[in-house]
Amino acid sequence: xxxxxxxxxxxxxxVGSLAIRAGHRVMMSNSRGPQSLSxxxxxxxxxxxxxADAAGFADIAFAAIPLQAWRAIPAAPLEGKVxxxxxxxxxxxxxxxxxxxxxxxxxxxxxxxxPKSNVIKIxxxxxxxxxxxxxxxxxxxxxxxxxxxxxxxGAKKTAIEFLDQIGYDAxxxxxxxxxxKFERRRPVYCVPLNTAMLAEMLTVTTPDAFMPEGHWRYxxxxxx
Ligand SMILES: NC(=O)c1ccc[n+]([C@@H]2O[C@H](COP(=O)([O-])OP(=O)(O)OC[C@H]3O[C@@H](n4cnc5c(N)ncnc54)[C@H](OP(=O)(O)O)[C@@H]3O)[C@@H](O)[C@H]2O)c1
Numbered sequence: 001x002x003x004x005x006x007x008x009x010x011x012x013x014x015v016g017s018l019a020i021r022a023g024h025r026v027m028m029s030n031s032r033g034p035q036s037l038s039x040x041x042x043x044x045x046x047x048x049x050x051x052a053d054a055a056g057f058a059d060i061a062f063a064a065i066p067l068q069a070w071r072a073i074p075a076a077p078l079e080g081k082v083x084x085x086x087x088x089x090x091x092x093x094x095x096x097x098x099x100x101x102x103x104x105x106x107x108x109x110x111x112x113x114x115p116k117s118n119v120i121k122i123x124x125x126x127x128x129x130x131x132x133x134x135x136x137x138x139x140x141x142x143x144x145x146x147x148x149x150x151x152x153x154g155a156k157k158t159a160i161e162f163l164d165q166i167g168y169d170a171x172x173x174x175x176x177x178x179x180x181k182f183e184r185r186r187p188v189y190c191v192p193l194n195t196a197m198l199a200e201m202l203t204v205t206t207p208d209a210f211m212p213e214g215h216w217r218y219x220x221x222x223x224x
Pocket of ligand 1: 009
């Protein structure tokens, strides 16, 4: 499949390299244009283009830019497509009132901007530096699971299959409105967990369950 990545930074490169390894074609993009990405193209073996090019290229799009730049993600070329959303909210880069008030999850914010796309919350609850080293083949005993949320079941299935291809199990956390369960500072955020552990922790996560920033450093999970 064609994976069109909006962004060319740490997340784009980690997920893009695993997607290429899994046999997908990848196009990277950024705000500065493809001429700024020639080194990355040569190093990774990816294609490069404008943001609109990457969105048009995509069978699956990966929105790997800061959350506060969500309006730069083009709606028209993404209509009818699966859009993977790993974006986390860091208020120090710009407060977003709907998120502050808890009226929307981060994925619902993007879904509101892309009403004709199928937005899936995925790959946000893992540190970027863990993405390549923690990837494992299907069925590996120490395989890590990641939470996924989405409103469209077909799109969620596509996203979960992609996650499997790049090295991870998935736990379905429900619809986009339930995506708060694995956003920043939630108990499962960035903690390496297997499927059973992740499913159990998501089940017991309540709206008032917030952890200190950086809590994952002290959680043992499947690295116990
Ligand atoms: N880092 C992590 O551990 C981690 C983990 C999970 C999820 N995430 C999420 O993943 C997303 C990307 O994080 P990252 O760590 O990869 O950030 P990053 O390394 O800073 O990369 C951000 C990329 O977005 C591009 N970009 C910024 N504004 C843009 C715009 N308006 N239009 C097009 N491209 C734009 C940047 O390129 P230009 O500035 O050149 O345009 C850059 O290539 C964030 O939403 C973050 O919350 C990060």
